[in-house]
Amino acid sequence: MNEQTQTVTDYHHRTKHHLERYAKGPETLDWDDQPDPFRRFAGCELVPLPKPGAELPVLFSELDTPQAIEPQALTLETLGLLLELSFGLSAWKQYGPDRWALRCNPSSGNLHPTEAYLINTDSALMKPGVYHYVSHDHHLEQRCLFNDDVDNIGILIGLSSVHWREAWKYGERAYRYCQHDIGHALGALRYAAATLGWSVELLAECADDDIAALLGLNRSDDFKPDERESPDVLCRMRIISEAGTSFGIETLSQTLQSATWSGRASSLRAYHMYKWPVIDEVSAAAAKPRTEEPRWQADPQPVVALTCRQTATTLIRQRRSAQHFDGKTTLPLADFYRLLNAALPARKPPFDLWRWPAKIHLFLFVHRVESLVPSVYALPRDPEALERLQAATLADFDWQPVSDILPLYHLYMGDCRPIAKSLSCHQAIASDSAFSLAMVAEFTFGDQPWLYRRLFWECGLIGQVLYLEAEAAGVRGTGIGCYFDDSVHEILGIETDRFQSLYHFTVGTPLEDTRLQILPAYGHLQG
Known part of the structure; x- marks a missing residue:
């Protein structure tokens, strides 16, 4: 391990949340001091763009076969x-x-x-x-x-x-x-x-x-x-x-x-x-030098059909992060399988831009999914990682396949809502949803410390898939950055740095806050 890699590894461990303490952060927040979310450069020539809000007829489901979409000029x-x-x-x-x-x-x-x-x-x-x-x-x-x-x-x-x-x-x-x-x-x-x-x-x-x-x-x-x-x-x-x-x-x-x-x-x-x-x-x-990179592509994967008839532009604009879930609605099994299938590497958006084999795998806490008993499940996103994941986790996990169309494995049966909530910094969104999950990375980067960043980018790509696919299923998702790192590892039986949890996510039926007023995105540019 070179000095830069050691610095990155030390940072990762230093910034873990623990049950008895959180990673170092500000002791107080002055909301009037929140940084401006819109960067501007003074003294530049401005180039106006045509009015936002245009719609295209392409359905979100058609993005499964992007090569069939006629390119716009x-x-x-x-x-x-x-x-x-x-x-x-x-x-x-x-x-x-x-x-x-x-x-x-x-x-x-x-x-x-x-x-x-x-x-x-x-x-x-x-x-x-x-x-x-x-x-x-x-x-x-x-x-x-x-x-x-x-x-x-x-x-x-x-x-x-x-x-x-x-x-x-x-x-x-x-x-x-x-x-x-x-x-x-x-x-x-x-x-x-x-x-x-x-x-x-x-x-x-x-x-x-x-x-x-x-x-x-x-x-x-x-x-x-x-x-x-x-x-x-x-x-x-x-x-x-x-x-x-x-x-x-x-x-x-x-x-x-x-x-x-x-x-x-x-x-x-x-x-x-x-x-x-x-x-x-x-x-x-973690600064990256010039490198030679592979032109890797995922193997062709069967696609679980999507029944959503919304246009892609409409669905993209309606993406939201859920704040609360109803804690009772069951997610149809077909929607659950579609969500997980879309999160696998494939030759379709967004993973067709990704140039490396998958390093992020999903451990799911299923609460309310049709025909599935509440349990802990695993979705290895690279078939070659299956044996490594089995060796790194609890010997009590049964690793029984549960689907003919997904590499989904049952690990442990039981109501995992209290565990999911506790692991995600005691947040109810992890237990009131249909399911929540931990994105667990193959945490090795040798003398290439910039790969640390790439692991999080891969997590973010998966998160964006889950956000949009949840909307297409008529439910909603939200990313969870606050979780107790090593407690997640302990629950899964992970004892070394070989695998590390880097992001959590949860999907369910949202409760809308009727106190909030929703305004058009670019209403301030009208008139």
């Missing part, structure tokens, strides 16, 4: 729809004088540390350069103008994280949640692209330094010191499969040498009362 209208469905607003909620926005991409605590950038090389679309997407106003800020000609490789989407936004509420554990949100955002981007008939190529070879340079994140004078952004991922949008010029980081990097930058990040208006240096330490230790 790349225009400002389709680009704007891509950005809206990926990173834009889905609604506003209001309770008394308090008003807050919801977005298509989920975020822990609705804090939204993820920022989205566009690199355009198509002069017919708009001026080639680097742009920052402002979800609140649904427009682009031109951060960089390319002065030299550049090969037209279409558009790239870059994602970064403002760690401070998350740390304001969650302290040292925030770095984990920022990585979850990158996974959520990747999933949101892939689903949005699929509605347009496009695909997404994850440019996993790029170094963090490459991404920082391309997006202008290394321009330290453009950001307040405590509010800088960390580079995460770069994606290329594929409008027509197999078409277009190949991507070369060197060519774009050379173009940047003569480019003109403008704008400075406005303050997020936070006092920065607490400091969390361990986040900077783990971020530096």
Whole structure:
């Protein structure tokens, strides 16, 4: 284990929640000091996008066969729809004088540390350069103008994280949640692209330094010191499969040498009362260099049919995080199987952008699913992991297959609602739902500490699948970042670091809070 890997591993153990104590976080929260969820750059030329809210006829069920969807042309209208469905607003909620926005991409605590950038090389679309997407106003800020000609490789989407936004509420554990949100955002981007008939190529070879340079994140004078952004991922949008010029980081990097930058990040208006240096330490230790990456794809998988007749655009915009469940409604078995089937690696959105075999496996606490006895179950997402999971967990688990269409295994029979609630920081959403689950990672990354981040991204991808599939089933899901790490391991019999729980999720019939007023996503732009 090299020094960087040791730093990452130490961070992971340091930021575990325990039954007797929580990971270090702020002792108090001043809600008037909450960081601005909308980043803006002052001094940039603004590029308006066409009016948000456009609908497409593509059904959500049709995303199971994305190759059959007719690709839309790349225009400002389709680009704007891509950005809206990926990173834009889905609604506003209001309770008394308090008003807050919801977005298509989920975020822990609705804090939204993820920022989205566009690199355009198509002069017919708009001026080639680097742009920052402002979800609140649904427009682009031109951060960089390319002065030299550049090969037209279409558009790239870059994602970064403002760690401070998350740390304001969650302290040292925030770095984990920022990585979850990158996974959520990747999933949101892939689903949005699929509605347009496009695909997404994850440019996993790029170094963090490459991404920082391309997006202008290394321009330290453009950001307040405590509010800088960390580079995460770069994606290329594929409008027509197999078409277009190949991507070369060197060519774009050379173009940047003569480019003109403008704008400075406005303050997020936070006092920065607490400091969390361990986040900077783990971020530096997990920085990714340039690498060679595989072109792995999942084997073709049978798809469990979906009866939902909603359009994809409608369903994406209605995604919400459940706050409470009714604690009594049973989930139909067909919907349960569809949810789990959609979470398996496959050659369809969003996992067709993922370039590595699955490292995240699901342990489920089933409470109310038709025809299934309340029990603990397991869903290995890679067949080759089955024996490793069996060896790492309790010898009392029976590992009996329960389905001909899913790698679902029964482990232990019994009412697990009290256990699920206790493990998820005593939250009733884990026990009042139809089922909850723990995402357990194969926790090995050797001398490649940046793989730590990738494990959380994979969890976030799975979470985005469960969010949308729950909506399609007429129920609702919510991610759970607060859980007692080692207590989860103890219940499952995991005794080493070989496997670690990284994210929890729960699905059930929601109870709506009638005190809240729901307002249109972009009503503030009308008139």
